[in-house]
Amino acid sequence: MTGPAERVETEFAETFGGKPEGRWWAPGRVNLIGEHTDYNDGFVLPLALEQGVAAAARPVDRPVLRVRSVQQEGTVELALAEIAPDTVSGWSAYVAGVAWALREAGHDVPGLEVVVDGDIPAGAGLSSSAALECAVAVAWNDLAGLDLSRDDLAAAAQRAENDVVGAPTGGMDQMASLHGRSGHAVFLDMRSLRAEQVPFDPPAAGLTLLVIDTRAPHAHVDGEYAERRRSCTQAAEILGVPALRDVSLDGLDDALARLGDGAEGDLLRMRVRHVVTENARVLDVVGALRSGDDPRVIGPALTASHASMRDDFEITVPEVDTAVAAALEAGAHGARMTGGGFGGCVLALVEADAVEAVLRAVEAAYEKAGFRAPSTFVATASDGARKL
Ligand code: GLA
Numbered sequence: 001m002t003g004p005a006e007r008v009e010t011e012f013a014e015t016f017g018g019k020p021e022g023r024w025w026a027p028g029r030v031n032l033i034g035e036h037t038d039y040n041d042g043f044v045l046p047l048a049l050e051q052g053v054a055a056a057a058r059p060v061d062r063p064v065l066r067v068r069s070v071q072q073e074g075t076v077e078l079a080l081a082e083i084a085p086d087t088v089s090g091w092s093a094y095v096a097g098v099a100w101a102l103r104e105a106g107h108d109v110p111g112l113e114v115v116v117d118g119d120i121p122a123g124a125g126l127s128s129s130a131a132l133e134c135a136v137a138v139a140w141n142d143l144a145g146l147d148l149s150r151d152d153l154a155a156a157a158q159r160a161e162n163d164v165v166g167a168p169t170g171g172m173d174q175m176a177s178l179h180g181r182s183g184h185a186v187f188l189d190m191r192s193l194r195a196e197q198v199p200f201d202p203p204a205a206g207l208t209l210l211v212i213d214t215r216a217p218h219a220h221v222d223g224e225y226a227e228r229r230r231s232c233t234q235a236a237e238i239l240g241v242p243a244l245r246d247v248s249l250d251g252l253d254d255a256l257a258r259l260g261d262g263a264e265g266d267l268l269r270m271r272v273r274h275v276v277t278e279n280a281r282v283l284d285v286v287g288a289l290r291s292g293d294d295p296r297v298i299g300p301a302l303t304a305s306h307a308s309m310r311d312d313f314e315i316t317v318p319e320v321d322t323a324v325a326a327a328l329e330a331g332a333h334g335a336r337m338t339g340g341g342f343g344g345c346v347l348a349l350v351e352a353d354a355v356e357a358v359l360r361a362v363e364a365a366y367e368k369a370g371f372r373a374p375s376t377f378v379a380t381a382s383d384g385a386r387k388l
Helices: 004-016 091-104 128-143 150-165 174-178 223-240 252-257 260-290 296-309 318-329 352-369
Strands: 022-033 043-060 065-069 073-077 110-116 182-188 193-200 207-213 334-338 347-351 374-380
Touching: 004 043, 004 065, 004 174, 022 091, 022 174, 022 207, 022 252, 022 260, 022 296, 022 334, 022 347, 043 128, 043 174, 043 260, 043 334, 065 091, 073 091, 073 182, 073 193, 073 334, 091 110, 091 150, 110 128, 128 150, 128 174, 128 318, 150 174, 182 260, 193 260, 207 318, 223 260, 252 260, 252 352, 260 296, 260 334, 296 347, 318 334, 318 352, 347 352, 352 374
Parallel strands: 065 110
Antiparallel strands: 022 043, 043 110, 043 182, 065 073, 182 193, 207 347, 207 374, 334 347
8 A cells, every 4th residue: 555655755756756865754743641731831642643745855055945745736935035924825824834933943954845745634733834844854964864853853943834834733743743642642841842762552351542533623722722831821910920831730720710600710720720730630640651551541541531622722623522422432441632623533442342332422422413424543542643
């Protein structure tokens, strides 16, 4: 079977002629737990997926970027010096944005011919955009001999997304794509940017981490994401802390009491409660995995995370709530929406021999509700971005 890694090589020859100097790969991610905590300087626990983006690249003498995506029409050509937040748009902005961010950080990046392709379902909240940025970032890093650390590459990829593409996301996705490790989840402290690979190997315990792509149409994603971010910043300002990370679970009641009266205070209380309890749940899950506990014990934390996103952060939609409820009813140890919200994927931790029953239950619930059939796959914790 040919995958993206083979296709980029063939397509490179057809588009630019000859061979690329190398091929690079960066994975998408699924977040085990810790949602909307990254931009609050908090904790997250994603894992890098088997699915990702491949890039075949070759430096060129002239300071230009020529980029082709197997999934799009035509080749985009841009002068490196002219790439800026307001001069690029569309899918190529993710690639051009990385060149801009590296140059902004003072690095000399050569012109590049690059072909990209991936196998992450688009728009499913599995970070296909971060994978694209990171695949190109590691390619440029190697080809230009920049010798940047994984954290520096993640920072450049995030800047590409924030400043050039214009999506105000936190840094979890890029860090997960760069720090992933097979058989592990990546525990990230998004303040210190410390990354720790924590053993997480469901198959070894007779379990399966199922990902259910609800295929719910993403509506209002960008606006709602930015609005949640603003509420968190506003609450932190009222509480006089640098970020909501600084509100502890013990101090939560006291903090909630200081968020003002009326509807606005009530809204901020819900948002803060989600972030503070979610950070605590990440730490609990990390503690259990670090000490080698049976992974089944993390199930209730996953489900509590979902309830918090549904009731307090208000980022779920009927499709994801239905999938979570059906999976739990059919025996999943825990289930939750993963990613930014308003659609996307649900993950469920299930006994390997219960996978079929869970899938059937979700499908039946979808049919009953009149939703489009979901698609599913098994998540396998995989290595981070690398040269192939
Ligand atoms: C999106 C963003 C991440 C993170 C999640 C929510 O995936 O890209 O930075 O904020 O949403 O946890």
